[in-house]
Amino acid sequence: NAGVTQTPKFRILKIGQSMTLQCAQDMNHNYMYWYRQDPGMGLKLIYYSVGAGITDKGEVPNGYNVSRSTTEDFPLRLELAAPSQTSVYFCAVHGVNTGELFFGEGSRLTVL
Amino acid sequence: AQTVTQSQPEMSVQEAETVTLSCTYDTSENNYYLFWYKQPPSRQMILVIRQEAYKQQNATENRFSVNFQKAAKSFSLKISDSQLGDTAMYFCASTGANSKLTFGKGITLSVRP
Numbered sequence: 001n002a003g004v005t006q007t008p009k010f011r012i013l014k015i016g017q018s019m020t021l022q023c024a025q026d027m028n029h030n031y032m033y034w035y036r037q038d039p040g041m042g043l044k045l046i047y048y049s050v051g052a053g054i055t056d057k058g059e060v061p062n063g064y065n066v067s068r069s070t071t072e073d074f075p076l077r078l079e080l081a082a083p084s085q086t087s088v089y090f091c092a093v094h095g096v097n098t099g100e101l102f103f104g105e106g107s108r109l110t111v112l
Numbered sequence: 113a114q115t116v117t118q119s120q121p122e123m124s125v126q127e128a129e130t131v132t133l134s135c136t137y138d139t140s141e142n143n144y145y146l147f148w149y150k151q152p153p154s155r156q157m158i159l160v161i162r163q164e165a166y167k168q169q170n171a172t173e174n175r176f177s178v179n180f181q182k183a184a185k186s187f188s189l190k191i192s193d194s195q196l197g198d199t200a201m202y203f204c205a206s207t208g209a210n211s212k213l214t215f216g217k218g219i220t221l222s223v224r225p
Contacts, residue, residue: 031211042116042203042215050210058212088155094211099145099164101213103157 006104013081013111021076023091031094032074036087081111114139114208118216125194133189135204145207148189152200199223
């Protein structure tokens with residue numbers, strides 16, 4: 001039972017490149033989230049989804065896009081990478097019964 | 113807007129002693145959860161303890177307990193018998209609409225041997 005799986009764990013991008021961070025869950029929960037964590041800071045919400053086909057912006061959505069075609073997958077896309085997007089990205093799934101978020105292991109992205 | 117404030121950037125405690133981490137929050141939700149998450153150097157986010165706002169009794173998990181003051185919107189974490197493995201960053205968080213979590217900036221806790 002993997003829970004929440006994020007790939008890749010590390011990536012270096014050049015300015016202007018594009019990439020997709022993958023997030024997959026096997027918990028069959030509807031609510032999923034993408035957060036970013038800048039050095040020494042807390043987590044900020046980028047986008048979230050309450051179910052397949054439904055997504056919405058969080059606190060810091062600029063420069064990102066998401067899609068949710070299935071319950072299991074919630075990819076995050078960076079279209080034109082900028083140094084300001086250097087961060088650690090976390091995907092999370094909401095546990096309905098407990099209210100907590102279950103997190104993936106994080107993806108460290110560096111834009112040079 | 114929902115806010116979570118952790119005003120102490122770092123703390124240090126001697127092994128086996130007790131330490132309290134402070135957190136205040138502001139929310140317009142009537143029913144919400146409060147959490148403390150631990151983030152060790154591995155960067156994994158680990159749930160430490162959870163409090164449901166409608167419950168008056170303070171949550172306890174082994175060496176970890178909270179002091180939940182709903183009227184004051186305060187949610188502090190007490191770690192008893194501190195261990196070296198408790199060294200980590202600790203985040204306070206509260207739920208909002210659509211179960212979105214809002215996090216504080218975190219506090220770095222160092223346990224000294």
